[in-house]
Amino acid sequence: MVDSPRNRKKQPDVVRQALLDCATRLALEHGLAAVSLQAVASAAGVTKGGLFHHFPNKQALVKAVFDGMMESFDREIDEELERDSGGHGTFTRAYVRTLFADRALNSSPWSAQTMTVLADPYSKNLWHKWINDRLVRHAGTDAGTRLEIVRLAADGAWLAHVLGPDDHTDSGDTAVLKELIELTRRDK
Template identity: 85%
Template structure:
């Protein structure tokens, strides 16, 4: 039941933004009473935090999958990170899109993101240290944010060319 509630909350956020993620809306979408929801989440903030935790776990898993495909060596984490962000852009329906402003404004989300990226950079310090790779990651973040904020139907930049340019920079 807990996962069904999280799935419904994520779908509501994707379809209508975080403002639509009310406890009643999530309970109704999951087919449970509000009391049933309270059994798993004492309040909306706990629900939103659990949604964000799940999204971070998914991001971790996606990056690990990209790491397994990578050639290894210099920039391996950065390439996996960039590829994951660009794959997210191509899907156009990512839960990250719905969560962007939460990450920017919510102390819990900011703290979780900061810890996650720092832990990853420590873990990959042997391959991903240096200002050039940081610039690539920041450029990928900026490209992703520009994509999220772009009006529907606006084609924006050439994603394939931008992705390739960023990946080329990681080689050396």
């Protein structure tokens, strides 16, 4: 029997995840402009109506993709926090290491989503809420101007990476990362 939409066992969670995965891949490969509803539906092997069952419009799909990326980024930060020795600058070190690890991979979904954060009010608000919540949670170890400067420098390095040419190599990344991490260990 041929596996067609009519005789396929319905698995809404699997279909939804396939749509999200395809939308993320299209955004990574071609930018957010390539994330059309038809392109995502076709890539996932579902009808456009099937896509509409999960996402009523492109904005809802992009929002869900961004939410998933934020959850993934949050997990990466938590993994770095677990590996850290603790103390002053713990969160900032995890944040910097995660940003630089994603730069080294050169395939982070954040490359495609950075411009969305800058332009889309929902994404911008989600980002600000996330970072503010993290800073409140880690206020005992990560308050202070020096650590804020380190996080801002890491953000700047990330943005320079995203806006740089595709064939650019970040030969100085190791030295910059080392210096930023060193700055997180200084209390004053």
